[in-house]
Amino acid sequence: STPALAITHISADRMIDVETGKVIEAPVVTVDGNRITAVTANGEVPEGAIRLPGTTLVPGLMDMHVHLTGDAHTHGYRRLAVSSVRSALTGAKNARISLDKGFTTMRNLGAGGYADVALRDAINDGDIPGPRLFVSGPSIGITGGHCDNNLLPVEYDAVGGGVADGPWAVRAKVRENLKYGADLIKLCATGGVMSKGTEPGAQQLALEEMQAAVTEAHNRGTTVAAHAHGTAGIKAAIRAGVDSVEHASFLDKEAIRLAKKHGTVLSMDIYVTEYILSEGEKAGILPESLEKERRVGGKQRESFRYAVEEGVKMVFGSDAAVYPHGQNARQFSRMVTFGMTPLQALQASTINAAELLGKQEDLGSIRVGKLADLVAVSGNPLEDISVMENVQFVMKDGKVFKNTLKNF
Ligand code: ARG
Known part of the structure; x- marks a missing residue:
């Protein structure tokens, strides 16, 4: 009725x-x-x-990069003790917290066991309060890459849910994620800060693998977000046709030119560095991640300023979960410090995000x-x-x- x-x-x-x-x-x-x-x-x-x-x-505010099913107190090895089922309940808590801070729409980019799909559905069914969610399921990336689980030795057989090597294996993963309810696809184009044994500057998924993912996703009417810090990985992701580049830490002139040419949107989490460097050690973040953050954070802020000056399309993406949910909006003032007008920062978190989602008629x-x-x-x-x-x-x-x- x-x-x-x-x-x-x-x-x-x-x-x-x-x-x-x-x-x-x-x-x-x-x-x-x-x-x-x-x-x-x-x-x-x-x-x-x-x-x-x-x-x-x-x-209503829109954050295009969160992990509601993760918390800022389960970093590093602490994460291994949290099941996907448990993380879905963590997501219920964080969905409410985020909505209370004005975020009515979010992209959840990466969750094990499809905990994000369950969370989205529970919100849409009216069981729990939360933002409108667009979710990716497990992030797709290479063996040993940023989106694998590299914390344990071989005898534990720990493999990330989105691990795929080779274009056809990547296509199969895209199909699997869509089968189990993902709205969009998250790729790991380079190493990262928080993962063990990966280098943010190094490309991971090959161009051919990302092209396969993009073709498969676009054929199915959905979009692709690529985690990429390093310049080569950013460019490969853009050339492959991804819809958004996440982090985008090491931008150069050509990367900016390519992003403009392809209409690629950048989602740059420029607040989180402050949290990692001040609270990270207490939160269980690996020492190697703290070391990597010292090399990435400042450069990312310079890249942000450069991208704003050059007029690249940007959305608001926070990577909340690395830092506590509910503090997302702290990033607004940093976006202004590093070059945006207040209006541009608001547009990044509203109209630009709606366009990226293809929901500009509604949101x-x-x-x-x-x-x-x-x-x-x-x-x-x-x-x-x-x-x-x-x-x-x-x-x-x-x-x-x-x-x-x-x-x-
Ligand atoms: N999830 C990202 C990674 O592990 C977080 C990067 C945070 N640092 C930053 N400066 N944005 O790579």
Whole structure:
């Protein structure tokens, strides 16, 4: 049975139209069921409206790189003690935390045992609160690579769920992930910081393997996100046709040119370095990972500035799980420090992300006809982007999940 449609009005001090950068004063947003049906400025506030004085309305936030099924206190060898089933429940906790901070849509890029698929389905079934999730299942990568499990010696037979060598094996993995419910594909194009025995600068999946993955994924109407720190791996991933490059730490002129030419989106997690270098040791992060982070973090921030200056398309991606869920929004102020305007940082986490997902008809801005995913922050993020850390109101799909200003 269809639930009865309920009309809700929401009023705030101002609203940011992320598509144009315009600020709408004293907006009233009308929501009918789960869709936005009207947006007015300086109008009468209808009786019964949800009043959010002192706040700015922005579209529901979108983080394009998280691992909800992981926690920042299970790094390194601690991870081995956590089953996929247990990690799905960790995901339930972190989905709620993320939604409470205004993230109404997320891409979950890499989870063992399809714990992310179970989590997405539980949220969509209404069993637990959480963001709209687009999930990848196990990340696909080479034997011994960033997306394998390299923590144990041979007699334990520990192999990551997404390990595949050779174009056909990679195609088979893509098919398997789609079979078990993945929405998109995550590849590991280079080594990484957090994995044992891998080098962030070194390419891992070969060009041919990534081409195979992209062909298979695109044929099936889905997208590919590639983890890549090193320059060669970034370029190979772009040439293979991936939709987004994650981390993108060591960019050069040609990598930037290729990204622009292919329309590849960059998702650069430039906050997390601060957490790894300050809290990482206590959190059980391997000493070799701390050493690698010292070589990667600063370069990644320089690359971020370069990519912004060159006008490469960027989305907000945090890699939350490496650092605690709920702190995602700390990255906004770093994005501004390293070259974005506050509006660009907001666009990265809304309209650009919606486009990357192919959901620009439904998500990414507060426009008539779109789904009612709305967030209110106290203050004005165009003046001080760090207010994105102070979310007072969250509506997802027309339902209010948080309202700290209820008494007005
Ligand atoms: N998951 C990524 C990796 O292990 C995290 C990189 C974090 N560091 C950074 N500077 N973004 O490679």
